Amino acid sequence: MEEIVKQPSSLKFAGKLQDYKLLIKFNLSFMVVFSALISYLLAPKVKEFDWVSIGLFFLGGMLVTGSANTINQIVEKDTDALMKRTANRPVASGRMSTQEAWTFAVLAGIGGVLLLWHFNFLTAALAAFSLFLYAFVYTPLKKVSSISVLVGAIPGSLPCLIGWAAGNDDLSIGGWVLFALQFFWQFPHFWAIAWIAHKDYTTAGFKLLPSNEGPTKYSAIQAIIYSLLLVPVGVLPYFIGGENGGMSGMVGLVVVSIANLAMVAQCVRLYREMTVKAARRVMFSSYIYLPVVLLSLLASKTQ
Incomplete structure (x- = not known):
């Protein structure tokens, strides 16, 4: 026994x-x-x-x-x-x-x-x-459709509005700027993950990349476009929201601008190389991007 x-x-x-x-x-x-x-x-x-x-x-x-x-x-x-x-x-x-x-x-x-x-x-x-x-x-x-990434980017960005509403009791422009930053950031971030795990996602029936053919030049171009949109959005915290002319100072402006250009560079590299290794660089860059950008804005917050 x-x-x-x-x-x-x-x-x-x-x-x-x-x-x-x-x-x-x-x-x-x-x-x-x-x-x-x-x-x-x-x-x-x-x-x-x-x-x-x-x-x-x-x-x-x-x-x-x-x-x-x-x-x-x-x-x-x-x-x-x-x-x-x-x-x-x-x-x-x-x-x-x-x-x-x-x-x-x-x-x-x-x-x-x-x-x-x-x-x-x-x-x-x-x-x-x-x-x-x-x-x-x-x-x-x-x-059903790769439009899910667009839809998913909304709840993925709402935490910024939730935090702003909790602190400011409203949905003023500063909260929407943070929402926009996180909204556009999600596309290269998520598409890089979908690129790396494309076979797994296809097996499961998920449609996540913008191209029906999967990891293509079109998908890489889309990542570049959304990373480029981060550049003008990233300068807005310096000019709006605070009593002194901005919700964040010069340190935030410089760090966010450098981070945005770095994201664009990695997405361009993905377009040129078209490899999983390049997609992994975009993914890791995006993981670093968010805490660096948010903390730099907080560190130079104007009162």
Whole structure:
């Protein structure tokens, strides 16, 4: 008779914790909430760091984003199972039931929206709208048309407006400038990922690149166009939003301009080389771009 070896409870807890980390796509959620938090701190009405408010905002943002990512994994569990990069996700692999995932998604979504209501109704409403748009419009649209990337860029940029609304109690021009920066940034960022994982995405039935033929010159040109749009948008924080003529100072202007030109250069390189290696450079550049740009704006924020 075989002896049944019981897994220690500490290992079970660690495994479950890891599954929930995968479920909410922790790294992605953190990056999303990071952009929202910096946008909150950039709002002119926020004059100092209130760590209680920052903590509440961060927790609320993580819950809402985690809920959206959980629903995404529930809806895509069958296609996730087909792709190497996503097959180990808890719902796709069968380690977590869809019922458990739905329970978490509902509780996290409601809890996150209520926490953000602490700031104002506008913040909570935008968060709820972003969750709905990402989970129930963008996610199923990925199998229908590459227009899903455009649709997905809206909830992907709303964290900037959510943060601005929380800090400034309105949707004034500064928030829309930050929205535009993150909106245009997403296209070269996401298309680079889709370029690298094209075979996986095609196997799963996702249509994400702008060209129906996949990684083509047309797709690379589109990445260049959207990276070029970042250049004029990037100078706007220096000229609008603050009492002294801008929501951010000269340091922000210089750093953002250099970062924008670097993104354009990487996208042009992708067009010239047409390789996965070049696409990976665009992807890594985009990962660096966002924190550098947002932190430089915050560092030179005008009062």
